[in-house]
Each structure stands twice: as C-alpha cells, then as structure tokens.
Amino acid sequence: MDLRLSEEERRFREEVCAFIDAALDPATRARMESGRLPTKEQWVAWHRTLAARGWSVPDWPKEAGGPGWDPVRRYLFREALQAAPAPQPQQFGTQMVGPVLIAFGTEAQKRRFLPRIVTLEDWWCQGFSEPEAGSDLASLRTTARLEGEHWIVTGQKTWTTLAHWADWMFALVRTDPSAAKPQEGIGFLLIDMRSPGITVRPILTIDGEHEVNEVFLDEVRVPAENMVGDPRRGWDCAKFLLSHERAGQARVGIAKERIRRLKRIAAETRSPRGRLIDDPSFRDRLAAIEVEVKALEITCLRVVAAEATRAGDRAPDPASSLLKIRGSEILQAIATLTLEAAGEGALAAPEAEPDRPSNEVPSVPDWAAMSAPLWMNWRKFSIYGGTNEIQRNIMAKAFLGL
Amino acid sequence: MEFELSEEQRLLEASLRRLLADRYGFDRRKAHARTPEGWSREVWRAFAELGVLALPFAEEEGGLGGSAVETMLVAQALGEALVLEPWLATVVLGGGFLRHGASAELRAAIVPRLAAGEVLLAFAHTERGATADPADVVTTARREDGGWRLNGRKTLVLHGDVADHLVVTARVTGAPGEERGLAAFLVPATASGLARRTLRTNDGRRAAEIVLDDVAVADDCVLGEPGEAFPLIERVVQEAIAALAAEAVGVMTLAHRLTIDYLKTRRQFGRPIGSFQVLQHRATDMLIAIEEARSMAIWAAMSLDEPDAAERRRALSAVKALIGRRGRFVAEMAVQLHGGIGLTMDYAVGHCMARLLAIDALFGNAAHHLARLADGGGLIRAA
Structure with a gap:
C-alpha cells in the first residue's frame, strides 16, 4: 500500500501542468476562474489545442484515437485541468457518446463520429430528460417509429445542456411502446440537430444564464444507421454512460x-x-x-x-x-x-x-x-x-x- | 500509487479476524467486560501467540517488523470486534515509546516480554485541566543524585490500573504548553511514591489516576532526550491517532452491519423497515461516512512517514477531525435506525456509540484538531 505517486506519474503531472500553463489562453483562464462558462469559441479552441497534443479524449483507448492512459493518469490529467482552471475536453462527446460508440457502435459509426469528437468538429448534446421523465428516466415518451430506412422521432427533451451550440444529439427514444418493462423498448439514437422538425428553445436559469434548453422534435427523420446497438436495448448504453468515468x-x-x-x-x-x-x-x-x-x-x-x-x-x-x-x-x-x-x-x-x-x-x-x-x-x-x-x-x- | 495489501498482510488480517470470530463474540465480550480488569488475560495470550503484540517491533528485538499498514489492519479488526484488551495502551502507546525513545538495553529488557504478553504498559500523560496539546504538561522531573525525581498527577491513564510500567511525561524546564523542556520516563508501577486509583471510562474500559510523589527514576529509564522529548511524544501520539482512526473504521463497520441487518429483519407496518426510503438514505449516508473515514485511516497510516513535521501534524489533525465527526454521525444514525434497542447495554450498537465517542475524545477531539488545522493554515495552500 502506497499513496505516493510514482516517479513517472509525477513527471506526467508536471508535463501536463506545464503544457496547460503554456497553452491556455489567459482570457479563457480568467473566465473559468471567475466561475463563468467559457464561450463556445474559447471552449472549441482549447479542445483543439488539447487535440493537437493528443489529449482531447483522455479516457479513450489508443485504437479509438485516445492516449491510452491508465486510470491514474486520466485522474491526474482531469485534476490538472480543474486546478488551472481550464475547460475539460467537451464532455458530451468525449465522456458520453464517445465511450458509448466505442463500446456499442458499429465500425461505420465509429469511423464517422469518433474522429470528429476528438477534434470537436461536432458538438454533442444529451437528449435524455423529458418533462415527464426526470428521475424516472425510463418513463420517457419521445417515440421513434421505423419507416423504411428512417426513424421518425416525435417528442420533447428538456434540460438539454448547450443544445443551442450542438451539431448532434444522442437521445433516448421509445422504439417499442408495447415492451413489457419501461426500460425495454428504448433506443439510443444519434440525431443531426440541423434536421427539419427540431426546435431549440432556451431555458433561462435563475442565475441569468442560458445553459439549458428545451428541444422539440416533430416528425424528425433520422437515418436508421444512426441507431446505436439494438433499438430495444438503448437503456444499456444509458446506464453505461451514466456510470462512466x-x-x-x-x-x-x-x-x-x-x-x-x-x-x-x-x-x-x-x-x-x-x-x-x-x-x-x-x-x-x-x-x-x-x-x-x-x-x-x-x-x-x-x-x-x-x-x-x-x-x-x-x-x-x-x-x-x-x-x-x-x-x-x-x-x-x-x-x-x-x-x-x-x-x-x-x-x-x-x-x-x-x-x-x-x-x-x-x-x-x-x-x-x-x-x-x-x-x-x-x-x-x-x-x-x-x-x-x-x-x-x-x-x-x-x-x-x- | 498502490492500495492493494500484500499476501502477508492479508494473511495477518485473516488470522486475526478468525481468532476474533472464534473467541470474541459479543456474549464473550460481555463476560470479559464484567471482570474487575474489564478484559481477558486469556485473549491477551492468544494475541501474543498470534504475534499481534510483537507486530510493530523490529525483528532483531523479538518483533515482526510490521509497518503502519499492519497496525492499521489490526486496529480495524479489533475495532470491528469492540475488543477491550489494552492493545492501544501497551503496543501502540507504550510500545511506541520503546521503539522511538528507549535505549537498546531497555528495549531488550522489555520488548520480548511485551511481545509474549507478560508485560503491560500505559501512557501516563494527560493532566487535569490540560488541553489536548501534547506539550500541556505540569508534572515535573527534577535532576537529583544522578537520577530523576518525578512529581505530579496524571489522569485518564488508559489501563493504568493494570500496567506494569508507565510511560510518564514530565517537564524538566519551561512552562506548560512549551515544546522545549519535556521528558519521558519508563516508570515501574511499583515504584515507591507512585499511587494509583482505578477510574472507569464511558466506553466500559478502565483507566487510572496516578499520583507521583517524588518518584525516583534511574537514568536508564529515560525515554528520548530529557528536555527534548516533545517530538518523541508527538510522534507516539500521532501513531496512536492513526491506530484510533483505523479502530474507528472497524467500530463504524460493525455499527453499520448491525444496522443493515436490523433494517432487513425488523418489521413494522407489515414490512421490513429497510423498505422505507428515508431509512435507506440514512443507511447510505452511514456508508459514505465510513468510506470517508476509511480513506482518512489509510492516509493517516501513510502520513506517519511524512518527514516534514508541520505537514505530518496537519495531516493527523485532519484525520482526527474527520474520524471524530464521522464516527459520531455513524453512531447517531446506528442508534436512531435501531430505536430504543440501540441504547441498551445488552446490544452491541450502544457499545459502538460509546467507543466512537471515546475515540473522538482521545488525544484531541474533532473541534480541537479542526482549530489546530485552521490555525496552521489548513491543508490547501492559498497560492
């Protein structure tokens, strides 16, 4: 039993801190220090700075484009960013949908989406909560019905963090309303936010911020290839994601x-x-x-x-x-x-x-x-x-x- | 970074736990507690045979060369069985002074007998009205005839009623509270001028009030450097705090286990009370508190090696503060979730509560250590 960091771990931490110190834009740091959310431009710029160094997806294995760090290094890296303070790599892509795709996605999905997460070409948002499905997430009612090669999605998501900046949403949608248990018959679907039928409406919070949104989906057509895994087993993806990192x-x-x-x-x-x-x-x-x-x-x-x-x-x-x-x-x-x-x-x-x-x-x-x-x-x-x-x-x- | 136990450490823990499971059930413990001394010589011999008493001493002196991690494992197992025997007083406190402050001759004379279970020690340090600051000592040591004369009064000397030798702290020079001027001595309990009276503690153990009336001590019984013994005293107290932290984790674990069992078996309103969400959440909060305490007990054991004295002091204060608060919280919850039965002598949960309060009270409670930590600038540097 030994709580001390090894020599290599200490050197790793120094390397990370030195990089952050040199590379972090002072305005971004000042904004973070003040407690404000970074602007989208600051966040994207910093994410790409990390990407250029090979560090934007710290949790991913090497074969998926990550640095292949062990949990200790991943922890040290995150802590160094928090201490700077610097923005984390944009989490909806790197920590949420990315790991789900690595674990459950098809080769085509991985090839298409993962590289764009690494460099933050795509900003992702999370379409989980609904007005009637908060803590009881499995009671969600947004439906997706298969019509030929497309899922037709209708419903409403809410508390969607930074949906107004997002290019894509990963969403839980009900694919089989007749399933025996609410957790069954839910799919994990990737939706292009530019699709016709999507409306993003801001929710202003009491601190005066616009961070979260309502997202309305009205007969949104989503290519069938954008379903991750079994269309009835999306709950497994959600559980995996919620306990990741x-x-x-x-x-x-x-x-x-x-x-x-x-x-x-x-x-x-x-x-x-x-x-x-x-x-x-x-x-x-x-x-x-x-x-x-x-x-x-x-x-x-x-x-x-x-x-x-x-x-x-x-x-x-x-x-x-x-x-x-x-x-x-x-x-x-x-x-x-x-x-x-x-x-x-x-x-x-x-x-x-x-x-x-x-x-x-x-x-x-x-x-x-x-x-x-x-x-x-x-x-x-x-x-x-x-x-x-x-x-x-x-x-x-x-x-x-x- | 490494949290795994070695094979040897796992074996030690398993064999001690087996011994306690076989011979230290709660009914047996009750019987030990009813004896005049409040604990069992037979169990003590079993500890000796298992090597628990020899554990922290160097191998060349008859010990087993165990580290702070081994001590942590032992303390936790003893805590989980609510063990009454004078392990802290003899092995951790008395033994600590032998290891860090005694001459080779003195160690050779005592350690093998201590390891065999034949000698009991106690730490005669606390004085009436003193704070938990280890330098708050009024008892005096006067140089005389090539030896020392001790005068003063010590109280709450854990297991001082049965100890064969007492580690007595005294002041050679300076005023109470000053770190300079302290000394420590190993004094036979039979020394002329030493009187003792048995006290009871709130956790069902024994302690002693010790009066020192011009007690003569020879030079070969001096521990550390007379006048410069503060670092030695502080070191041993810190080791005791680390051991108490681990013991507290054990006691909390027992309290929690009993509580969960109770929630599953006790029925009210036609269903097990553990089906009620408010009770589930309290039981969860107990678990969180125990894991925090466990983390701090590990940190305590690791921090004993910290070479920077100020850093080490801050760490042990932080540990003691958290252990005291979380221990009290777990005790309160365990009793609350049990209802009235939790407050009875016949049931173990109340004894867990009493022991956790005692652990908080020993060597500075949470409020004391929090104040010290705050005055020392806290754990996190501003810049």
Whole structure:
C-alpha cells in the first residue's frame, strides 16, 4: 500500500501542468476562474489545442484515437485541468457518446463520429430528460417509429445542456411502446440537430444564464444507421454512460481550486473580526471543508486504483454515486462560504465579462457579484445526472441490499 | 500509487479476524467486560501467540517488523470486534515509546516480554485541566543524585490500573504548553511514591489516576532526550491517532452491519423497515461516512512517514477531525435506525456509540484538531 505517486506519474503531472500553463489562453483562464462558462469559441479552441497534443479524449483507448492512459493518469490529467482552471475536453462527446460508440457502435459509426469528437468538429448534446421523465428516466415518451430506412422521432427533451451550440444529439427514444418493462423498448439514437422538425428553445436559469434548453422534435427523420446497438436495448448504453468515468464525478480539482481562490479572497476581505481569513469561525468552517476534500480525494484515488484492476468491466460502479454525492455537497458548501464572504456584495449582478467591475460599481469585486449566481448555479450538481437522492437509492440497492 | 495489501498482510488480517470470530463474540465480550480488569488475560495470550503484540517491533528485538499498514489492519479488526484488551495502551502507546525513545538495553529488557504478553504498559500523560496539546504538561522531573525525581498527577491513564510500567511525561524546564523542556520516563508501577486509583471510562474500559510523589527514576529509564522529548511524544501520539482512526473504521463497520441487518429483519407496518426510503438514505449516508473515514485511516497510516513535521501534524489533525465527526454521525444514525434497542447495554450498537465517542475524545477531539488545522493554515495552500 502506497499513496505516493510514482516517479513517472509525477513527471506526467508536471508535463501536463506545464503544457496547460503554456497553452491556455489567459482570457479563457480568467473566465473559468471567475466561475463563468467559457464561450463556445474559447471552449472549441482549447479542445483543439488539447487535440493537437493528443489529449482531447483522455479516457479513450489508443485504437479509438485516445492516449491510452491508465486510470491514474486520466485522474491526474482531469485534476490538472480543474486546478488551472481550464475547460475539460467537451464532455458530451468525449465522456458520453464517445465511450458509448466505442463500446456499442458499429465500425461505420465509429469511423464517422469518433474522429470528429476528438477534434470537436461536432458538438454533442444529451437528449435524455423529458418533462415527464426526470428521475424516472425510463418513463420517457419521445417515440421513434421505423419507416423504411428512417426513424421518425416525435417528442420533447428538456434540460438539454448547450443544445443551442450542438451539431448532434444522442437521445433516448421509445422504439417499442408495447415492451413489457419501461426500460425495454428504448433506443439510443444519434440525431443531426440541423434536421427539419427540431426546435431549440432556451431555458433561462435563475442565475441569468442560458445553459439549458428545451428541444422539440416533430416528425424528425433520422437515418436508421444512426441507431446505436439494438433499438430495444438503448437503456444499456444509458446506464453505461451514466456510470462512466467514475472518479471525474467528484470534481476534487475544482474544489481545491475554489478553496485556494477563497483563501486569497478572504485575505483581502474585511469581517467584523478583522480580516476574514483571521476570523476563527470562518477558518474553522473552511478547514472542515478542506478535511472533507481530502477524504474525498483519497476515496477517489481508491476508486481509481480499483478501476485499474477491473479494466474492461462495463458494469456500473455504485462508488460513482458516493463520489457524486460528496463532490456536489462539498462544492455547494464552498459556494455557501464564498457567498457569505461576499456579504452585501452578493446583491450586485455580475457583468457578462469577468474583467469589468460589477454594475460599474468598483466597490463590488467580480467574485462577490458572481457569488450568488454561482451559489444558485451550483445547486445543479446535486440535481443533474441523477439527483443525490437517486444516487442514494442506487447505493442502497447495490451496496446494502435494501 | 498502490492500495492493494500484500499476501502477508492479508494473511495477518485473516488470522486475526478468525481468532476474533472464534473467541470474541459479543456474549464473550460481555463476560470479559464484567471482570474487575474489564478484559481477558486469556485473549491477551492468544494475541501474543498470534504475534499481534510483537507486530510493530523490529525483528532483531523479538518483533515482526510490521509497518503502519499492519497496525492499521489490526486496529480495524479489533475495532470491528469492540475488543477491550489494552492493545492501544501497551503496543501502540507504550510500545511506541520503546521503539522511538528507549535505549537498546531497555528495549531488550522489555520488548520480548511485551511481545509474549507478560508485560503491560500505559501512557501516563494527560493532566487535569490540560488541553489536548501534547506539550500541556505540569508534572515535573527534577535532576537529583544522578537520577530523576518525578512529581505530579496524571489522569485518564488508559489501563493504568493494570500496567506494569508507565510511560510518564514530565517537564524538566519551561512552562506548560512549551515544546522545549519535556521528558519521558519508563516508570515501574511499583515504584515507591507512585499511587494509583482505578477510574472507569464511558466506553466500559478502565483507566487510572496516578499520583507521583517524588518518584525516583534511574537514568536508564529515560525515554528520548530529557528536555527534548516533545517530538518523541508527538510522534507516539500521532501513531496512536492513526491506530484510533483505523479502530474507528472497524467500530463504524460493525455499527453499520448491525444496522443493515436490523433494517432487513425488523418489521413494522407489515414490512421490513429497510423498505422505507428515508431509512435507506440514512443507511447510505452511514456508508459514505465510513468510506470517508476509511480513506482518512489509510492516509493517516501513510502520513506517519511524512518527514516534514508541520505537514505530518496537519495531516493527523485532519484525520482526527474527520474520524471524530464521522464516527459520531455513524453512531447517531446506528442508534436512531435501531430505536430504543440501540441504547441498551445488552446490544452491541450502544457499545459502538460509546467507543466512537471515546475515540473522538482521545488525544484531541474533532473541534480541537479542526482549530489546530485552521490555525496552521489548513491543508490547501492559498497560492
């Protein structure tokens, strides 16, 4: 038993950090640091910078165009990006549909789609949730009926992240409404977002952002060759996808980066007890979070190490539920501490760009103006990808046999 | 990076667990607890035969050369059986001082007998009104006639009622709280001027109040460097914290297992109570807490090798803070999910709760270590 990184692992991490430092556009970094989503142009540019280095699809095996890293290197790579902070490779392609195609796709599908994911020629979005199918995803009602060489898709998807930037959507569609169980008779279908019959309507969230959308599909014709695997077994793809890249769920690197930033902020922020960083109550609460981050980090490393010994196993790992629950709770606790540090500054709405003082009132720094929108935005961590309550259901069933 | 156990480590763990399964069922434990000493000499001999007592000592001194990982495995197994025997006091605390602070002659005189189960040790350190800071010592050591004279009062000396030798901390110079000026001595419990009174602890174990009235100690019983013993004391306390963290994981594991069994068998409203989602989620939260604690116990064992003293101190404080909080949480949940039965002497879950509270209280509770960690700048550097 040895928690220390090997010499090669340490060198790998240094190489990654040095590359990020040299290659990351300062404006992108500043935007990430401020807590804003990168612009599409920034994200695409960074993804392609990584692609040029051979690093845009860190989880993929060599034969699919990936670097063929082991789970430890994949973890170190992600953490280095989070720490910079830099955008991750665009996740809907690289972490979601890509691995599904590698595991379940035809050779033709792989040849057609995988290279374009590597270089982000195609921006993917995820068509899973529907107005009546949230936590109970299997109750989805968007239908696909086969007419000759095409699936005709009709229905509505919602909470579709960045659908307004997307070229393609991977969607769960009901192919057999008469199937005995709701999980049966669902297909995993790849849909061109430029197809006639698709309407994307923005959902503005309470932080003022446009990140998610409703997607309406009205008699959309999708070539039959775009079905992944058995048209009745798409649920297997969905389950595989939802538990892929287990350690990434924890976002330990983001937590550490946010804590470092909060400490710098607290050194320059006044409290009723002097500098905020010297306020014992603030310090104790922050230290308690740091302890939890460390416990999560070691747990992550244990999962990563276990993953390395069970390579090729496609079964969902309930440990990813644990990491997601704690990871989300910790980030939300950091957001709360930051919000409290902002005090009345949390009232000011932030500007669109990080380098301008908020509302042209120089007394409210950008981090303070961003603290409330971020606090609100980060509630999503315990909601999307299966709420924390659903994660607990999964764990209770898998680990406890309840 | 490597989390796997070696073949030898797996064997050790399996044989200890087998011994405990055979000889340390909860009813047997109850019987041991009712004896005046509160534990079983027979079990202690079995530990000796298995090598559990010799484990951390160097092979050339009659030990087995086990590392912090082996100690972690033992502590976890002992915790899972709620073992009452004075392993922490004798092997980890007393043994720690022998390994890190005793002369070769002293080690040769004691280690083989300790490994054979013939000698019990205890750590006489805590004083009334002291904080958990290891330097908060008032008891004095005075140089006299080529030896030392100890004066003071120690309390909550774990298993000090039965120990053959006591590791006594005392101050040669300086004021309480100062790291400079501390010393440690191995004192026979029969020494003239040493009086002891048995105390009970809230987790059903024994401890002692020790009064030192001009107790004479020879130079060959000095542990470490007189006046410079703080690093030695801190080191041994850190090893004890790592062992307690692992023990806590074992206790939490037992509490959780009992709780899950109960949820599956206890029926109310015509169905097993484990079918209720709110209880399932609480049981899941217990599991999450235990995995976090397990991670920290591993980190504790690994951090004992950290050469940077400040870094090591931060790590062990972080460990103790998390273990204390998660231990209490698991105890609360285990009792809550059991209902009233969880609070009875006759059932193991209540004893898990009592032990987890004791583990939190020992060597600085969660609040103490969190404050120390916060004052030391936390775990994550700002820049």
